[in-house]
Amino acid sequence: MISVPSGVRVWLATGHTDMRKGFPGLSLLVQEVLRRDPLSGHLFCFRGRRGDLLKVIWHDGQGACLFTKRLERGRFLWPSPADGAVTITPAQLGYLLEGIDWRHPQETWRPTSVG
Numbered sequence: 551m552i553s554v555p556s557g558v559r560v561w562l563a564t565g566h567t568d569m570r571k572g573f574p575g576l577s578l579l580v581q582e583v584l585r586r587d588p589l590s591g592h593l594f595c596f597r598g599r600r601g602d603l604l605k606v607i608w609h610d611g612q613g614a615c616l617f618t619k620r621l622e623r624g625r626f627l628w629p630s631p632a633d634g635a636v637t638i639t640p641a642q643l644g645y646l647l648e649g650i651d652w653r654h655p656q657e658t659w660r661p662t663s664v665g
Contacts, residue, residue, distance in 0.1 A: 554640035559592045562638060565631035567596035569603050573614045576607045584635045593643070601625030604647070624649045 554560065561584055567576070576596055577588035588594065589609045596605045604626050606617040626646060629636045638652060645652035 554593065554643065555591075558640070560638050560640060560643045561586060561592060561594045562629060562636040563594065563596045564629045564634060564636060566599040566601075567605070569596075569598040569605060571596075571605075573607055573616050576605065576616075577614075580607070586635075595643070595646075597626050597628045601628065619647060621649050627651050627653065 561580075563579060563584060567579065571579070576594065579596070580586050580588040580594045584594065586592065586594070588607065591609060591611060593606055593608045596607075597603070598605075602621045602625055604619045608615045608617070626649065638646070642652040
């Protein structure tokens with residue numbers, strides 16, 4: 551996983567997106583649908599119709615980056631289109647990319663005080 555610089559927000563484009571789009575087409579969606587600047591340095595995530603393919607675009611100040619991930623099993627958990635534009639934390643993005651429910655991650659162990 552590439553570390554997300556501090557101050558960078560992660561935006562999810564709700565609903566599904568045509569995964570044939572590259573940086574220019576996805577940038578246009580960022581402008582028209584999310585009402586954001588694709589060159590702002592924030593990350594913008596898009597999911598395909600089947601739910602197993604994710605694309606992330608990011609402009610790092612020097613150029614455009616396009617990351618793609620396809621899950622071998624399972625689907626990326628995604629907000630419904632009714633939710634509008636959704637922003638998540640970089641930690642939640644890490645869960646999302648691993649196919650984990652980023653909305654309700656569960657701790658499997660909690661330290662207890664010894665006394």
